[in-house]
Amino acid sequence: MKALSKFEVISYLELHLKNWTYDGEAIKRELKFTTFVEAFSFMTSVALVAEKMEHHPDWNNVYNKVQISLNTHSAKGITQLDFDLAKEIDKIYKHFE
Amino acid sequence: MKALSKFEVISYLELHLKNWTYDGEAIKRELKFTTFVEAFSFMTSVALVAEKMEHHPDWNNVYNKVQISLNTHSAKGITQLDFDLAKEIDKIYKHFE
Amino acid sequence: MKALSKFEVISYLELHLKNWTYDGEAIKRELKFTTFVEAFSFMTSVALVAEKMEHHPDWNNVYNKVQISLNTHSAKGITQLDFDLAKEIDKIYKHFE
């Protein structure tokens, strides 16, 4: 997996991942739920998908909020793998919106 | 918690828990999901709610199907606790329908 | 994946999966935990491993007990995939014994 250029990352987010932002190091999304139960149920889905992809998020949870940060350590940047996981996360989140 | 009569159980299901059936020993519902990931994410929500209520389901899972059976061992029958958990389960399932 | 003969299944269990039994259709193990929390934490590990293997258990949980039944639907019998998942399950259970 090859790290993408800043321009490539920004373009991809604009087209396919509108709810994600890019800070130069990782792509990020903050998600809100009604309860902790929903937040953790969401996290369980993401964990199952991430483990299968062998690509794991850097994430933080406080009660009903989950902050996710994705990048590819081995490539020292953003790769297609991050976009793929981000899309899966968006799909899972749709159940809870 | 007092065990309810068969008549009470059947009446309650008809009014409030239309997707549940009663076999004389437990109230039951079978739920279907698109994937195992969704089924297990649902189960995680139910686990969190059940542990908090200190009332746990007898449940079975195969891939995208979950069968749930509820009764109250200590009362040797169905109690309000089963109805409360069943209602929570229905609420959680709404996210996945 | 090819279904194994009864003899092959029984021999394998004797050598490598001593805590599993074979009923002619599936290989089975019943596991006990101290609490529901431990039982469900175990199930979460198994779910993550199973989803990654794309091979899922038929399992039942009541409070601190988990019954697991494995076979390979597509092969109409027991295959190496079942043995592999059973071994992973045994490894995960070691944390809770």
Add this chain to the structure above:
Amino acid sequence: MKALSKFEVISYLELHLKNWTYDGEAIKRELKFTTFVEAFSFMTSVALVAEKMEHHPDWNNVYNKVQISLNTHSAKGITQLDFDLAKEIDKIYKHFE
């Protein structure tokens, strides 16, 4: 629940929660696991316990590492509730050490 003084927090950690540190705002512990599967299985146990206590952690996970930070928002400080959750977390972690 009443916020404890800095002295009370430090004394309690020394006596009962040796693996936790206090930064003046929260008590913290960083935990390491062999795999993501173990880390997330641990998180599921903690989630079940936290939801039951109605007291939730501020936590971060990257692959096999989990960082936990506890305080009591409503009391604007550290309370006995944080110590209770920290002790439960230590107990759960014992399964994975």
